[in-house]
Structures are given as structure tokens and as C-alpha cells.
Amino acid sequence: GVVAVAVVFLLMRSRTGLALMAMRDNVGAAETMGINIYRAKITCYIIACFFTGLAGGVMYMVQGYILPDSGFSINWTVAMTFMVIIGGMGTMEGPILGAILYVLLTQFLFNFPGMSMIILGIIAVVVIMIAPKGIMGTLYEKTGFEILSLRRSMPKGISIKKAE
Template sequence: MNTQTPFVERSTRASQAGLVLALLVLLAAISAPWWAERSSQRLLTEILYTLALAQMWNLLAGYGGLLSVGQQGFVGLGGYCLVVLGLQFGLNPFLIVPLAGVVTALVAIPTAAVLFRLRGAYFAVGTWVVAEVFRLIVANTASVGGGSGTSITQTVTGIPAWWRESTTLWLAIALGGGATLAVYWLLRSRHGLALTAVRDSEPAAESLGVSVARMKWFVYIAAAAGCGMVGALIFITKLRIAPEAAFSMDWTAAMFFVVIIGGIGTIEGPIVGTLIYFVLRQFLSDYGSWYMIVLGCVAVAFMLWIPRGVWGLMSSRFDLHFFPVQRRVRFASTQEKQP
């Protein structure tokens, strides 16, 4: 006779195919310094660090329920770690990237202590105010260049151009891919279940024994560290830093646009949104200020008519999950012999 044996499905056909595709893309990206032009490498680096920023904002807002419009504060602090640790202490710029994550995580601790006293829109406005405070402090500090900024070319002096470009790309791969995998592993753990419970309903999560405060602290500090590392990498590529550029609202706007277009609250959403963002930028870059206007209109249109984003729409319609975080119970037929 036939019986149904239950089992837990931890992956899908789409996730298995996606793993193979991801490995091929990863190998191609790592080997890019040997076959791609420098302009292509720089574009790939920008795509990857934008993906890392988007995953951090998605973790914060999409899974943690913390709507921040001030993540540029940590991007800027990460960039200025190059000035302090690179120009003044002489550290290797590529070593500064992980150190920038440590510095911004430490700065995020007292910042969170203040911001978590606020709720809803007040929290969002508070994050922007904090970012502006960081910018004003840096702009009024003469030792780091003040308001006019400073060149950081000296930090990469002595590093051959090929190694500088290649190492920058490899760090971008580590940050973009690492941020995606880190969010995936987090959501597959019991902490991920706690995090989504906090996002959906704080009172319900507390009633189940989840420490809401602890989860918020964790995602806020983790997102700050990620943005800090990306900020350091960004200004390695630019070789000059100024407060207006480092603490620009454009960084958070890009994160917001990518996540909203791709699909907030999904791991695949920031990947899809990043690709759409760069395609739109390529086609609209010659239109001056209209470029930002069109991007804004697209974001508003998605929020009104496709609030779940491109990937949210596709996953619900075709049941596609390249990063399945749910565990589903399936039943397999087994044949039993009659006595």
C-alpha cells in the first residue's frame, strides 16, 4: 500500500539552479581582472557595493522594521576612516575596510541608544538628524580636511594600479556577496524567525519570548558596520573625500530605490533592484536632472501599484525562491508490502 512520509524541504529546484548560476557568476567576477577592461571592473565594483548597501538597508527596514533615512551617516564615517587611519596612521587602505566596519559599529552603539527612544516617523527623522550631525562634525574638523575635503591618493601610493583595481573588485565581491549570504544565513536561523516576528508585530513577538530590543540593536549595529565598510571601499575608488559627498543623502536614496523596486523583505529583491537601477542609470544618464526625476517617479509608481516590487510579484506568481528561508513540509509516497 502507498503511504505518505513527511519530510522537511530545505531547498527548491530554483535555489539549486541559483546556486550553480551564482558560482559561475562568482568565478567570472573574481577572474575579471584578467579578462575585463578597467572600466568594466569599476562598473562591476559599483554594482556590488550598491548591492551590499541595499542588503543592509533591506535587513534594517525590510526585516527589522526600522525605517532609516540616515544610513549615509555610516557610509561617510567609513569613508573618513581612510583619512584618519590611512593618511594619519599610515595603514593599508584595504585593511581599513574591515576596520571601518568596527569603527562604525562602535559609533552605532550610542547612536542607537538615542534613536531607539523614538518610534515610527520620529525614528526615521532622527536617523537623518544623526547623519547631519556627523557631517557637521566632520566639516568643522580641520584635521580631516574640513568642509572642502581632502585627497586620499596618498593612501594608495606605492600599490601597483593592477593590484589596486583588482583588490578593490575582490573586496566589493566579498561585501556584495557576503552581505547577501549573511542575511540569508541569519534568516535561516532562529534569530531570523525572531527578527521577522518583531517586524510583523512587536507585542506578539514579546508574548512569544522574543527580545525585541536585542533584535533591533543587532540589526542596527550590523547594518551600520556594513555601510561603514562599503563607505571605505567607495572612497578607495574615488581617491578624494569631502563631507558633502561622503554624507550625501544620495547613498540612502539609492538604497531605498533599489530595495523598493526589487522587493522589500526579500533577499532576491535587492539583487534584482540593483540590476534595474544600473540599467535605468545607463539609459537616463544623458538627461541631466531628468534622471533623478524619472527614478523618483518610478519609485512612486512601484509603491502605489507594485508595493512588493519586481521580485515580490514574480515570487508570488511563479513560486520562485532562489534564497528559500522557509522550511516546508512535503510528503513523499512510499510503497509498503502487504503482509
């Protein structure tokens, strides 16, 4: 997990990561700026496949078996969605915070097996209503606080003036 976060963090701060973020925002504009869309998408796909395969291998080593339900059950899908929604999409820290909160909440709700999914759903709806960008997205929006910033600082000696 830590290695995957480090690789994604470094990737997103690289030229390829900047290209991916430009493509996310506007594919046409990214292509106009000279970004090779095909190459950037293939690079992203290869990295995602590598970590998915690695996760599957680790999952097999831990469980000793693999079933389709291991990665495609409704509980698994809800858990992943909950982590991203609660923590905040579009941030590096959001899904990490969401995963921590999900694990803590599921441990706390372990004694309420019939109600745990309902309670998690209620929490997700409340967070969506109060903080539509998730906890980290809203925290950044209100305070500018980021732990793993993907923004690059301007080189020293360069200043940008507003157009008149």
C-alpha cells in the same frame, strides 16, 4: 556585496533572523514567545554597523576621500530608495534586482542628465501603481517564485492538519 547578502541570508534563516522577523510582525507576540527583544535588536544593530563601516572603508579606498555629500546627498538617498521600491521590500532578491535595474537605467540615461531623475521617478511611480510590492514581491505573490527563500521547509514526517 556578495558577502553581505550571504551573511544576511544566513542570518535571516537562523534563530536570530526568525526572532527579528517575528519582532517585525508583532513585538508583543515575539516577546510572549520568549524572544529576548533587546538582544535581538543589539545583534541586528552590530551587524548593520559592521557592514556600514566596511562599506565606508571601501568607499574611501575607491574614492580616496570622504565628504558628507558622499553618503548623504539627495542623489544617494533617491538611488537607495529607488532600488528598494522597484525591486521589492521584504524579499532578499528585491533590492539586488533593484540595484541591477538602477545601474542599467542610469547608464542608459547618462546622455540625459537633466531628465534622468525625472525618468527614474516616473518609472518608480509606475512600478508602485502596477506592483505595490515591487517586482520580486509581486512575482512571488503571483507565482510563488523565490530565488533566496527565507522560508524553512517542514521536517519530513511532520504533517499539519487544518482545525475543524
